[in-house]
Amino acid sequence: MDKIIYTRGTYSKEAQKIEMDVRENLDVHDFKLICKRLACALGYSSNSVEEAFGSKKPDADSIKQILKG
Secondary structure (H helix, E strand, O other): OEEEEEEOOOOOOOOOEEEEEEOOOOOHHHHHHHHHHHHHHOOOOHHHHHHHHOOOOOOHHHHHHHHHO
16 A cells, blocks of 8 residues: 655644555555645635636647657
8 A cells, every 4th residue: 555645844824744645555646636636635625626627638739749758
C-alpha cells in the first residue's frame, strides 16, 4: 500500500495533515480522482475543483499534448 500525504506548512483552522492510502498500481485516472478528493478535503469548493481538474477523462491526443509540454 502506498500513501499520498499532504502536510500544511502553516497553521490554520483547516486540516493540518491528510493521509490517503492508495494501491501500488494506481493509474493516472485514479490518481486524478484522489487529487480531486484531496482538494475537496483541503476546503476547496467543488466548483473550483471541477474547474481546475475538469470533469471528463482526457483523450489520447490531450494526454500526448500534456506530456510534450
